[in-house]
Amino acid sequence: MITKNYARIDGGLVVELFSTSGDITQMFHPSLIWVDITTLSPAPQAGWSANQAAGAWTFAAPPAQTLAQAQAVQIALIEGAYQNAIQQPVTYMGATFQADASSQNVLAKSLVAGSVPSGFFWLDASNNQVVMTFTQLQGLASAMLTQWQAAFAKKTGLKQQIRGATTVGAVQAIVWA
Structure with a gap:
């Protein structure tokens, strides 16, 4: 089985990362939003913003500290x-x-x-x-x-x-x- 990487989204932020070779839709409550990030580079990290538009997710790192x-x-x-x-x-x-x-x-x-x-x-x-x-x-x-x-x-x-x-x-x- 292939391991996939997921980001859990809450309030427009990546709040958790999870890797599994199982069916993520069967592992967690359906109200949780998990997005497949396996092929994204750079891979989103906890704290990044997450936005969905036209069915596609985009991610952005937080602004650098001044x-x-x-x-x-x-x-x-x-x-x-x-x-x-x-x-x-x-x-x-x-x-x-x-x-x-x-x-x-x-x-x-x-x-x-x-x-x-x-x-x-x-x-x-x-x-x-x-x-x-x-x-x-x-x-x-x-x-x-x-x-x-x-x-x-x-x-x-x-x-x-x-x-x-x-x-x-x-x-x-x-x-x-």
Whole structure:
């Protein structure tokens, strides 16, 4: 038997590809639209537009991403990676501390007082109590700030590279690694 390739069409788009040597009309509900694409070159892919006129199907690839679109997408990816990076745990005083947004907020509020009571402690990432003086608490904040600054510098540099790239491929090659 000969294997044929089909594209399932929904809403004017190719949404699925399927290959079979069987009778496709017997495999799926008749309301599904399957078009034989075996002899088409280039073969339509998922996401391509599909139009039927006078009983014949035509297919078109989606328009290529513009440089500006690629830059916007890549910058958004870099921003997401930056947000993740600034919330990674930090090591300070031989312990690992959470540095997520909630921890950062509580730490900032704790520093406003200008001092800590006797026996003050901060919980490490394993929820162990780590006794700290106000100066040590400032040191924890400094460790987080150092992490933020390194991530911010990296983000800024990557965004400058993205804005300076002149092709979509060059933009897409710039990643947070």
